[in-house]
Amino acid sequence: MQDFDTDVIIVGAGPTGLTLAGELRLAGVQAVVLERLTEPMRQSRALGFSARTMEEFGQRGLLEQFGDMGVIPFGHFGGMPLDYTVIPGGNFGVRGVPQAFTEAILNKWATGLGAEVRRGWALSGLTDGDDGVVVTADTPEGPRTLRARYVVGADGARSVVRKLSGIDFPGYEATLEMLMADVTDVQVRLRPTGELGDAGMVVVLPVGPNTTRVVVFERGAGVRPTSEPPTFQEVADSFKRVTGEDISSGTPVWLSYFTDSSRQAAEYRKGRVFLAGDAAHIHMPIGAQGISAGVGDAVNLGWKLAAVIQGHAPDGLLDTYHTERHPVGARILANTLTQRSLYLGGPELDPMRAVFAELLAYDDVRKLLVGMVTGLDIAYDGAAGEHPLHGRRLPNFGLTAGADGETTAYELLHGGRGFVLDLRGGSELSDAAEPWTDRIDVVTADSRPEGALADVEALLVRPDGYIAWIASGGSGAAGLTDALNRWFGAPRDSH
Numbered sequence: 001m002q003d004f005d006t007d008v009i010i011v012g013a014g015p016t017g018l019t020l021a022g023e024l025r026l027a028g029v030q031a032v033v034l035e036r037l038t039e040p041m042r043q044s045r046a047l048g049f050s051a052r053t054m055e056e057f058g059q060r061g062l063l064e065q066f067g068d069m070g071v072i073p074f075g076h077f078g079g080m081p082l083d084y085t086v087i088p089g090g091n092f093g094v095r096g097v098p099q100a101f102t103e104a105i106l107n108k109w110a111t112g113l114g115a116e117v118r119r120g121w122a123l124s125g126l127t128d129g130d131d132g133v134v135v136t137a138d139t140p141e142g143p144r145t146l147r148a149r150y151v152v153g154a155d156g157a158r159s160v161v162r163k164l165s166g167i168d169f170p171g172y173e174a175t176l177e178m179l180m181a182d183v184t185d186v187q188v189r190l191r192p193t194g195e196l197g198d199a200g201m202v203v204v205l206p207v208g209p210n211t212t213r214v215v216v217f218e219r220g221a222g223v224r225p226t227s228e229p230p231t232f233q234e235v236a237d238s239f240k241r242v243t244g245e246d247i248s249s250g251t252p253v254w255l256s257y258f259t260d261s262s263r264q265a266a267e268y269r270k271g272r273v274f275l276a277g278d279a280a281h282i283h284m285p286i287g288a289q290g291i292s293a294g295v296g297d298a299v300n301l302g303w304k305l306a307a308v309i310q311g312h313a314p315d316g317l318l319d320t321y322h323t324e325r326h327p328v329g330a331r332i333l334a335n336t337l338t339q340r341s342l343y344l345g346g347p348e349l350d351p352m353r354a355v356f357a358e359l360l361a362y363d364d365v366r367k368l369l370v371g372m373v374t375g376l377d378i379a380y381d382g383a384a385g386e387h388p389l390h391g392r393r394l395p396n397f398g399l400t401a402g403a404d405g406e407t408t409a410y411e412l413l414h415g416g417r418g419f420v421l422d423l424r425g426g427s428e429l430s431d432a433a434e435p436w437t438d439r440i441d442v443v444t445a446d447s448r449p450e451g452a453l454a455d456v457e458a459l460l461v462r463p464d465g466y467i468a469w470i471a472s473g474g475s476g477a478a479g480l481t482d483a484l485n486r487w488f489g490a491p492r493d494s495h
Contacts, residue, residue: 004132004148006116006148007148008024008029008030008149008152008305008309009150009152010031010033010151011034011135011159012035012153012154013033013035013037014099014103014294015294016278016294017035017276018115018117019294019299020276020297020298022060022110023416024115024302024305025110026060027310027416029305029306029310031116032117032118032148033116033118034118034135035118035120036120036121036123038120039119040104040107043182044101044207045180045258045285046098046291047096047097047099047205047207048072048095049097049102049291049292050093050287050374051090051093052296052375052378053291053375055393055410056295057295059413059414059465060414060416061414062105062106066105070094070095070096071092072084072092072093072094072095073085073090074092075091075193075287075373076092076343077373078342079194079196080357080360082370083366084370084373084374086363086367087367087370087377089374090371090376096207123135123137123155123164124136124137124143125137126164126273129272132148132149133147133150133272134147150273150274150305151274152274152275152276153165153273153275153276153280154276156277159278159279162280165273167265167267167270167275168266169266170263171333172260174260175223175259176217177217177223178215178216178258179235180214180235180255180258182254183212183250184212185250186251188245188250189204190204190206190212191203196343199242200221200238200241200344201216201217201242202214202216202239203215216238216242217344219344223259229255229256230257232248232250232252232255235247235252236248236250258284259284262336262337264281264333265280265281268321269318269321269322274321276298276301277298281293281333283332283337284340286336287373289332289373292375293328293332293375296328299464300464301321303462304321307489312439312490313489314485314486314487314489317487324380328375335373378392379391380392380466387470388452389453389456389459389470390467390470391467391468392466393466394409394461394466395452396410397409397453398449400445400446401444401445402444410465412443413465416463417441418463418468419443420433420441420458420461421443421458421459422445423445423459424448428476432477432481433484436488437492438492440484455472457476458471458480459471460480468486468487469483469484
């Protein structure tokens with residue numbers, strides 16, 4: 001295939017697609033985002049993101065653009081109270097950040113780096129070839145065709161990319177439905193973390209000036225036989241049956257719903273086609289795990305696609321997208337299905353709730369559940385048996401790095417490049433890493449951090465912020481060149 005229109009076509013301009021576009025542009029790779037909607041959505045299903053996503057936005061210098069946002073230190077697991085500060089950096093998510101606001105920040109970042117977003121482009125065809133992909137789309141100007149090296153479906157639960165590629169989407173059909181309405185001019189008691197009763201469960205929280213979000217689950221109501229949003233009368237009637245309160249005098253500004261349908265793509269990669277975000281996994285929205293999983297997919301995939309396109313990726317690097325992210329998605333499906341049963345199950349689930357209550361008395365159990373929901377405990381690359389931080393996320397910390405002065409670990413990731421961080425000084429590491437400095441940085445710190453990294457002498461960090469190699473106990477540069485070859489390809493002099 002000749003004359004590519006772009007390197008990567010991303011279908012879907014939600015948080016996942018926009019994050020991926022920004023990641024690719026940081027690496028100098030061309031990216032075009034196709035979005036069927038002609039205008040950005042003003043309504044927001046998601047109202048925040050997780051602790052790990054906060055870190056990922058911090059790694060790219062985006063977090064401060066969200067302004068003064070609060071976090072929720074105390075949350076729940078399946079309705080059972082849980083202190084999320086039990087692990088460092090833990091929280092139940094940021095407080096009240098509409099998805100539309102997140103998308104606006106990501107859109108500005110990605111397009112500012114040179115990504116192109118084409119709105120009103122609805123994907124209608126896709127052909128995956130040996131040397132590239134061809135997509136067709138219906139546009140305001142009529143049918144159009146684009147050619148690219150790769151295509152990524154970030155186009156949501158009903159992904160056209162997934163369907164056209166023939167990727168299976170196994171899982172569980174919906175068994176329950178939660179109706180949702182954003183309402184103005186309504187007087188109703190707030191229940192921001194939910195309130196469970198015999199007839200069902202409701203969540204009521206503010207989402208803006210004079211606007212309240214009402215979510216209602218009515219036990220025994222089942223799933224409506226339609227994909228259309230509910231009417232406000234349906235929401236108000238259900239809310240009254242569950243709580244006894246009347247909200248029908250309010251004015252609805254947006255109506256929607258969600259279910260407990262849980263599915264995961266059998267393959268995150270098929271040839272030159274990739275899936276990310278809701279196109280790859282859907283589940284009940286609990287703990288901001290949906291938007292956060294999508295951003296995590298994009299951050300994992302972006303630097304790998306760029307390395308292949310730029311010609312220095314090791315064999316099999318693109319396959320690690322599936323092997324690393326599919327287990328993360330599966331774990332989210334498992335914990336949201338578990339939480340659904342605990343939270344919304346009837347009296348028959350009381351024995352399980354009693355067992356969970358006993359387990360939550362143990363500190364290790366609380367840490368396990370918080371790490372699972374926040375994404376802070378994700379581990380790649382066979383973390384077991386190595387240093388405790390090998391394969392895990394890099395914690396943020398301040399450091400002084402020679403002529404660069406005071407900086408932080410996350411500031412070193414703002415450019416989307418991996419780096420070797422030397423925490424002891426000397427030329428051994430710099431010499432070993434020099435043949436890879438066209439794609440990574442080498443940073444020498446003047447002091448060691450405290451805490452989990454206190455015994456570390458040096459480390460190799462991937463562009464997504466995960467640690468790929470650690471030196472401690474006087475091991476020097478042993479194993480560094482192997483790790484560089486594994487994740488960043490052959491050294492420069494061998495090309």
